[in-house]
Structures are given as C-alpha cells and as structure tokens.
Amino acid sequence: MRTNKWKLLKTITVCAAVAILAVWFGIYYFSVKEFHLDGHTYRVAEDTGSFIRYVSDAGPPVVVRMDGTDRVVTIDGEDYRIRAEEQPYGIEYRVQYPNGKTYRVSGQHGLMAFDENGELVVGGGIYIEGERIPFGDENLRFHPSALVTAAFSQYHQTRGYPALYALSFVLFLFGWAAFRYESVQRAMFWLSLKWIWVEDPEPSEFYFFMCKIGGIIAMILSFVLFLQSLSRDFVVAGLL
Numbered sequence: 001m002r003t004n005k006w007k008l009l010k011t012i013t014v015c016a017a018v019a020i021l022a023v024w025f026g027i028y029y030f031s032v033k034e035f036h037l038d039g040h041t042y043r044v045a046e047d048t049g050s051f052i053r054y055v056s057d058a059g060p061p062v063v064v065r066m067d068g069t070d071r072v073v074t075i076d077g078e079d080y081r082i083r084a085e086e087q088p089y090g091i092e093y094r095v096q097y098p099n100g101k102t103y104r105v106s107g108q109h110g111l112m113a114f115d116e117n118g119e120l121v122v123g124g125g126i127y128i129e130g131e132r133i134p135f136g137d138e139n140l141r142f143h144p145s146a147l148v149t150a151a152f153s154q155y156h157q158t159r160g161y162p163a164l165y166a167l168s169f170v171l172f173l174f175g176w177a178a179f180r181y182e183s184v185q186r187a188m189f190w191l192s193l194k195w196i197w198v199e200d201p202e203p204s205e206f207y208f209f210m211c212k213i214g215g216i217i218a219m220i221l222s223f224v225l226f227l228q229s230l231s232r233d234f235v236v237a238g239l240l
Contacts, residue, residue, distance in 0.1 A: 015173075026165055029159065029160065029165075029230070030158055030159060030160060030162040030165065032158075033153065033157060033158055034156060034157060035054075035149050035155065036149075037056075037059065037062065037142065037147075037149075037150055038059060038141065038142060038146075039059070040056035040057070040058055040059030041056055041057070042054040042059070042062055043055065043056075043159075045061075050065060050066040051064075051065045051066075052064045052065070054150070060075055060076050061075075062074070062075050062150055063075075064150065064151050067081075069083060070083045071084075073147050073150055075142065079098060080095060080096065080098065080142070081096040082094065082095050082147060082148060082151045084152075089108065090106070090107050090108045091107035092105065092106055092107060093107065095113075095147055095148065101116070102116060103115055103116070103121060104144075105144050105148045110145075111145040111148055112145070113144035121140070157232065159230075159231070159232075160229050160230045160231050160232060161228065161232070162229070164228055164229035165225075165226065165229035165230075167229075168222045168223070168225035168229055169222070169226075171218055171219075171221060171222035171225065172218070172219055172222035172223075172226075174215075174218055175214075175215045175216065175217070175218025175221075175222060176215065176219060177215070178211050178212070178214055178218065179211070179215025179216055179219070180215070182208065185203065185207070185208055185211040188211065189201075189203040189207060
C-alpha cells in the first residue's frame, strides 16, 4: 500500500513539474512577436520607446524611430518615412521612399497598397537558393505594406501558434495516459458505451493492446503539432 502511494505521489509530482515547465515555456516563447520583411523574420533586439531595432538571422537590421508624427524605417542606410492619417473610412498610411516616390497603404482589408495614380501595387520577391527573384514592380525591394507592418507593432504576429501548442500538450498527456494506465483504458471503455451491447461487459486483451497503440499514435501526433506550433514559417505534414 505504501509503495502504491509513493508511486502515485511520484507520478503527480512529475506531471506537475512537466505542466509547470510547459506553461513557462509557452509564456516565454509565445510572448515574442515578429514580422516578415524581404524573406526574413525579424524580432525586437532593442526598444527605447522612440527607437526600436529589429534583427533577423540573415537580413540587415531594421531600425524604426519616431520623428514627430512620422515613423522612419531605416534599412541598409536608407530611410522610408511613414505617416498615419485618419480618413473617414479608417486609417491610412503614407509611405515615402528614399527616391521621393509615395505610396498609400489602406489600414483596411489587409494593408493593401496603392501608387500615386490609385493603382494597386503588386510586387515583392522570393528567395530561391539564396537568390532574390522579384515579381510585380521590380523597383520595389520592400513592399509598402511590408514597411508599414515593420513600423507598427500592432501588425506584428505572435511567434507560432499558442493554441496549437496547448493542444499538443493536452494530446500528449492523453496519449501517455492511454498508453500507460489501465484505469484510463477502462474508463475509455465505459465512456465508449460499448458495454451496453454485451451481456458481460469487460474490455478484452485486444482492446487494451489497441489502447496502447492509440496512445502511441496520439503522442506522435502531439509531437507533430508541437513542431508546427513553434513557427509560422514552415508546415509539418501538410498542416495549416
């Protein structure tokens, strides 16, 4: 009896420790926000309020500083000036490039950009084997909408998918319990209502075996969901 109580206490302690660690990691990891620019993912490296420096693994640093009512985004020594203006239909951003050309970006409908003639701006580039392949307006290295996203933190995204992370943790616990504990397997049998259709309801050895297999599959799937939850930049097993 004492041995069983010790095993139960040890199991509860381990589960509590794992849960606390998982919660701490989730809060730490998913509190970071990021944005994408020119194929790179940027996060805050320095923030003094009026001066914010973002860095990525391979791209040049992006500096955002306040200049009166404007925000100036500096990349590779070039300044892109952005001004937010209230319009009857919502907020609009004026983006001025180093060459003096100006674009406007609507704060509605996903930050759509328009040129001085009111034409929709389609452009950007993708990287293939380290080489940038431009499309649309080839003169634009940085799309106006991407510059607005960099300048205003409300358009930055949480790193990864917190809800998917929580789901992966719950699924792992379920899979482990279904694999490890006969009491859980029996509970699943009674909850399935299969016992209603038989005279002498009792889970078979094959049923216990399939519960273990199901638990293993659940734990594998939880690991896949965990990997997917960590980043929006890649897809695991066709998810999302």
